[in-house]
Amino acid sequence: MTTDATVERAIEQGEGILRLAPNWVPRSFCIPGRRIKLHPDDYYAMGAERGGIDERWFASTTPADNGPLTWENEGLSQVVFEDGGRVQKVLLREAVQKLKGDLIGDRLWDEYGRWPMYSKFFDNQGPLPHHVHHRDEHAANVGQLGKPEAYYFPPQVNNHGGDFPFTFFGFRPGTTRDDVRRCLERFAEGDNRITNLSRAYQLEPGTGWNVPPGVLHAPGSLCTYEPQRASDVFAMYQSVIQNRQVVPEELLWKDTPEGRVGDVDYLLEVLDWEANVDERFAEHNFMRPRPVRLVEEMEAEGYRESWVCYRSSAFSAKELTVLPGRSVTIRDAAAYGMIMMQGHGRMGAWEVETPALIRFGQLTADEFFVSEAAAREGVTIENPSRSDPLVMLKHFGPGNPDLNREG
Helix, strand or coil: CCHHHHHHHHHCCCCCEECCCCCCEEEECCCCCCCCCCCCHHHHCCCHHHEEEEEEEECCCCCCCCCCCCCCCCCCCCCEEEEEEEEEEEEHHHHHHHHHHHHHHHHHHHHHHHCCCEEEEECCCCCCCCCCCCCCCHHHHHHCCCCCCEHHHHHHHCCCCCCCCCEECCCCCCCHHHHHHHHCCCCCCCCCCHHHHHHEEEEECCCCCEEEECCCCCCCCCCCCCCCCCCCEEEECCCECCCCCCCCCCHHHCCCCHCCCCCCCHHHHHHCCHHHHHCCHHHHHCCCCCCCCCHHHHHHHHHEEEECCCCCCCCEEEEEEECCCCCCEECCCEEEEEEEEECCCECCEEEEECCCEEEECCCCCEEEEEEEHHHHHHHEEECCCCCEEEEEEEEECCCCCCCCCCC
């Protein structure tokens, strides 16, 4: 069967909803936190030299940028079509190119010609280095897009906080460019102590943060749901983590144009200085869930739904809870990817469930992509459990018509 035929049959089978396969990504500079339900034997299934698997990417048409050892199609989500016991897979990227506006909506297709975001679980035992995702103007120098992102810390995957459940953002007010320059100039000499210039915020399950491009951040060790623009651009500005993990200097210069490698001035240019030293950074970027309607009204109809990522125009995300024994029909104005967090039941034509343990390469029934047409018509979700809520996270592309970012 051709790719086009597989895509067409898959969207018909799911009545506008595509089933996706788990999409695992390793990072050589990370130690897995072991909270993303991968089997304990499989955290190094891609090889020890690749590092541990501490990320699962959702609704991704963006390849992972993991250096010369990166696998073909690493980071790219796959659509699953199963018929009579025979399984076929097609890249979600190919499905978007085939179905265009029929899948992601004419608004996004006409403006972007692709699905312009993805989300992930980031699950590290310790903190990441202080690093930055470039703004558009600097990402364009290496043929990429700038990358805003956001964090939400789902309670269901945070049974422990890891080694350091605090995230550094930006710099303390009063920090100067010369202070930062000195840290960057001694990157190869050992611990450059750049986080001494920063402020750490304790992380709280059930809340989140907005992270604009150009802002340095050292993510803490909670398991994190991360909606973000479809880009993998970054550079690491911290040389040693917790006196035990050395960051290769090549990552300091990652995504620096060839003619500027070695030029510390360029690294300073990449930073959005005002955002990094913002005295009201938490006020501007911290996020508690925001109910989409009055909670009492929603609960009377059998569900609760909240915005969990809502400060960026590049993406947004909701948490939907269907109460035990209830069936609801939820309408959205835009296409979305989703991942099950708790419970089981039905969603449209599909049985959905939250696995307790996943083997590397195993298919699941916990991740789907909902076309704009299906979202607008309304997706019926049934929770047959007498006691367990059905909970899912939904990630949307830019300019979600339902989102009032000022609300």
